[in-house]
Amino acid sequence: MPTFSTILLPLSIAIPLGIGLFVVFTQKLPNRVARVLTQIAVGLPLLIALSLALNFTPDPETGYAFFSRTNTGLETLGITLALGLNGISLPLFVMAALVGASAGIFAVHRKTERHRLFLGLLLIMHSGLLGLFASVDVFFFYFFHELALIPTFIMIGIWGSSARRLAAMEMTIYLTLGALLSLLGLIALYWQSGAQTFDLIALREHLASQPLRESFQGVIFPLLLFGFGILVSLFPLHSWAPRGYAAAPTATAMLHAGVLKKFGLYGLLQISVPLIPAGAAQWAPTLAVLALCNILIIGFITMAQRDLKQMLGFSSVMHMGYIFLGIVSFNLIGHGGAVILMFAHGLSVALLFLLADCVRERTRTYDMQEMGGLAQHTPILAAFFIAAMFASIGLPGFANFWGEFTIFLGLWEYSPILVALAAIGIIISAIYGLRAVAAIFYGSETDALTKKIKNREEPITDLVPVERIAAGLLFVALLWIGIYPKPISDPANEALMLVAPPKVESIAHIEPLP
């Protein structure tokens, strides 16, 4: 029965898609109308997402709320457009809506060439992001991911900074490879399970009663792991990410680094690990080592960056390592931590990209060695940036802290040495984060910067109200969950219990790392 709340979820996906297509294809639309429409199209999903989060009462059997199903003609293949939210997808759905709203507001404010096309593509991407977290059907989960990915390439290609064509091409090839590998893994899962359905709930029930043979699991899991891994920039398949983000326009980078990259992690957490537990167990040591490389090797590379945006790109690659480690830990605490960190990282990295653009707008450069002393001109920007950097480092008071803390807690059970090594990453984050803050906002102005300020007609302004709203939206959410994580941790906990209750057997035979 379609009730009001089950219509809201499809509506939140349809609104940005519909308005986005309208904005892209209506040729003589005034820019002003397009901007108002964009704000509506990112605002309404945010309101819907928040109201859904407040009314979240999952079905005790499936764990999903707001469930709806539509046949698109592929029912014989077991594919239907099934939408719903469970405790794992709800936080990410809300995060997508938040980042989308912030990026939308920011993109409307920051005028570009061919602004309408940009806004339209951003909206299509946003609708894909909302759709992928709301999909209960694996096929549509993948479908929405690609729907979000295509506008990304186009946006980087058209509005990116220097080297955009190469970056867009590299990203396209890498991500298509990753997407196809995971598609093969999903098709394999679909056939080998014998369930003849892409419906996640039905697949889960089917596989709970008759799990796949372990040899199959050992083959399917790496397909999904490396397929998703490429999309999440797992070491050593990460090289597209920093270059892509450095070239991407800010709103695109916010949505991609913040939200779209969580696709692979979410897929691992929601699909791969619960459905293929033995395969996951076989590959856990490999994944642990690679994740550690993400943290340490990429961490050191991050420290060496001079370009602010490159640094943020590398740091987002680095932080993926923690989430991978949370998945590797194979227990409730670690997985719960991964959910919180996904939420928190999405917000904090989007916030940082946004603020980096604000910095560039004022200094005309991303090169940190040419900056300095900006805090005296822009105290509010400095405060936001420092807070966001603290959040990203994982200081208590921000949501990231709870994520990293619980991941370490969960990981301790799996391997204390891993925790010790991964904790070095926090120090690395602190070093590059604080160094960036110091280089940009404190110290004395460099000659280059002074000259630039003098050459401009008006003085450097602090954050304007629109920028404050866009940044504040993300900041408030980070702070709120940092102080009171219950709205995320409770539903995530319940859902994770439901997804894989007999966790203990599945990891009983894992060789723990020393």
Next chain:
Amino acid sequence: MNYDFFRTLAESNQWGLIMPEIFIGGLALVVLLADLLLSPSQKRFIPRIAIGGLAFLLFLIALLASQGALRHATGFSGLILQTMEIHWLRAFFILSALIVCHLGSVFLSRRGHLPRGEFYHIVLVVTGALMLLVQSNHFVLLFVALETVTLGFYILVAYSNDRLPSLEAGLKYLILGALSSAILLFGIVLLYGIAGNPLLAGNTADSMNFTALGLFIAENPGHPLVLVGASMVLAGLAFKIGAVPFQIWVPDVYQGAPTPVTAFLTTASKAAGFAVLLILVTGPFRPLAGFLIPALSLIAILTILVGNTAALSQKNVKRMMGLSGVAHAGYLLVGVIAAFTVSWAVYAVLFYLFVYYLASSAAFGVINHLSTDDDSDQTIADYADLARHQPFLSAVLVVSLGSLAGIPPLAGFLAKVFLFVAAFQAGLFLLLAVSVLGVVISIYYYFGWIREAFFVQSRSASVEFVPKAANLPALSWNQKVTLGLLTALTIILGFYVGGIGSLMG
């Protein structure tokens, strides 16, 4: 005179089975007459006659289909066999001819010196022959229909008779086409001879009939002459679909042929090759699965890899379309191989052909509009800044190339998913891996093309460079409608396939 003859004819009235083909034959004659009788100023009605007639026929077939009048049938002493899939393919060829006539009218209106009427006449004759070809249940009809098609294409490929590339393409197509016909004929003769051998079990007097031949092959699946004969028949078909090692002609002929003809080769000729291939592997050649699956797998792997890697370095758009078409033939071969064991793979192949038709027709529509006096030398650089000057054309290009590359949410993605699922069910894991590799490679050249159309702005701003897209003639309304329809279908099928999905799985 022979009263009985007419009476049996009226009673058995099998001619009703091929009414569409007869109608097209008549239409071809009408076109020829119109070319003869109409004054030069009235000749612009000729394409309208052809297109109107085809559309009317399509409407009739749709009407018949909705009444349930299209059924499984055999006729002419087993010469033809019609199934629902065959009816569908016949409609497909009409659709394809519609697009070619439309492209041809655009093409010929820009080249006033070329003769008009013959083009539509030959296209119609080829279409009728293609429709007969896919119904054939007998090697005689198969060969006659195939030769009619090939003969028509010899003329069409060399239609721009004042252009050297077109003439060169015609000669290459003629020589290699004759070679492949000879191979095919040799294969048929071998099969005919061995199946008529009274010393062998299951021998038959009617050994050109697929049904009888199938029974014979089932009895003697390992006989060397059967294997050689079947291989030669398939080699003849491999020429049609452009599979390795018979893909050599593809780039040159695709480049040199007039763009509408290239579109015809891409859509109809390739589809006909696959249709016959499907008829053979699901019919008489099915007992040879043990030999043909490895052989075809090897060909499919080589076709995918050669097509994609050769397309990588192409700058000429028609060569690129040709070589990427070779790669698509490879993916389709994967579906054909899956059809040995998975019955619904046939539908996956047909759906892929239809989606490929939609996307490549739209792409050729764009190429056709951009082509200048010589349409064989169009390179990717000609597309610079297309998005700024021709937003509609560039949107069509993005959707069609995206669909060819298999990007969701477009129909091409779904078509590839169906093929992959079928291949998975058939256990063709190596082929799957190669296909995925091929798709990734293809992203490079398809997106390179899109990139040129969209992203090259700075170049035009900095240097004194006038992009070709800036001086294009306006699109006529029928171009807009055609391209818009093709594009819309490509998008809609990606989201919603309706009843088609129920055939899969």
